[in-house]
Amino acid sequence: MQISDLLAVKRLHLRFLTGAEHAHRDIRWAYTTDLLEPARYLRGGELVLTGMMWRTRPEDSETFVSSILSAGSVAVGAGTALGEIPDDLIAACRAHDVPLVEIPAETSFGAVTEEVLRSLTQRRFTTIAETRDRHRRLMADVASGADFPRAFASAATQAGLRAWVLSSTGRTIASVDDPLSPHEREHLATKALTWSSFPHGTRLPGENDGGRAVTVLPVRAKESHPLSGWLLVVTGDHDAWSEEEHETVAELVSIGVLSRSREEERALTTARHLEGLPRLLAAQRFDEVAALLHGTGERPAPDDRAHVVVSAMMLPEPRVPDLARRVVAELLADHPGAVVTGDNDTLAVIPVEGPDEQARARGESLRTELVHRARVLEPGLLDYRLAIGLSSATRGIGELRGAAVEARHARRLAELRGGRSRVIAGAEIDSHELLLASVPEEVQTSYRERLLGPLFAYDRDHRSDLVETLERFLDHSGSWQRCAAAMHVHVNTLRYRIGRVEQLTGRDLSNLEHRVDLFLALKLRD
Structure with a gap:
């Protein structure tokens, strides 16, 4: 995707501040950061999106632009949500021949990133789609943002397959025909975490269809982990499939991998956009916290909503980068508006609806849900432990700092109590165990x-x-x-x-x- 293609998207309202003569440059990726020197996280070819929270003095603009240029980034996108773009940043970009694009307050970084991802993903999978007309159409549709469950159901129905896509905790992502029961879904998700080879033939538990035979395949990109991947479940024994059925199942896996990759990319972009959230909460810079949450599309305004804060950690620190954040995102997947940031020390903010009494009740039910889902994942934790703490429901941005502190205290208590997975609510941290958890x-x-x-x-x-x-x-x-x-x-x-x-x-x-x-x-x- 060229820079000019991105600026041609009218709904984004983007414009050049400098470097328009380089509009032909190709964008390989969109990366959001507020680090002063983000070079170590860049690979080259990025459009670097920033809210300029790194800027404390004019000289910082030179440092920032030099850093992204040394990593091979092709352009800077600066947002105006927190103020106008300073002249020193414009001057630094002009001096280094780096295009600078203004992103107005009404356009979120997520919308810009989504447009870049849409274009790049569509281009990335064009060659794959040449073998079959149907495969090409499905991949193009999903790559351009088509509804994955609908595309999956259409493809599987045309092929005459009964199939489902499940998450690592047993959520239904997409399905054909009748849905699997919660017990069947969680049984398959738990068992799949212990399997070392695929495709894997098994039978559904219970009385549904007399324990019908199914084949399970992983749906995850190379860099993914089973704890945050998806599963394709297809009725029948794969050893008895025809060549055409094998090809169709491979096609379903392909569009599933594409859709899952897009979801992970969006989640990672949001997490990076919010990476300053814990620091801003600790510093009580609530206006900037509100701006960050507004940037994720939270409606109504954060000041008007109740929230529960979750703090999570995997022990010891996973060798797979970002695994804890992805696991927490999966645990909270049924909560629209939840934002998750951080790596191993993960912080999540979950909006809860209703007046205070109702919000508190929903916050309390969240613990039960997290306990249940974390237990589904336990077979895949292997040598890891998952410790989760969550706060009571609080209303207003000003209360989020206290909620984050309460969630972290609860998480430390969860670490102390042990177990493969442990979830502790803020109401449980009034015993001696909290004091013990705070001791080195x-x-x-x-x-x-x-x-x-x-x-x-x-x-x-x-x-x-x-x-x-x-x-x-x-x-x-x-x-x-x-x-x-x-x-x-x-x-x-x-x-x-x-x-x-x-x-x-x-x-x-x-x-x-x-x-x-x-x-x-x-x-x-x-």
């Missing part, structure tokens, strides 16, 4: 080892159960009779064991403060 990990380890280390060593050397005895004793609030009965031992045996615990730890279990010390140490066990 090395301090937690030292504290735990100093108090419980002698007990672990004694149990290991003598094959005893002092740690378990201590835990049971504290669980029964120090009641000798009740604890001894629960452990099926004589009270004198219990007194002997607790005496040994006191000897090894230097703590007196008749003292409340000493009990608290040991209780907290037990809570910090791995």
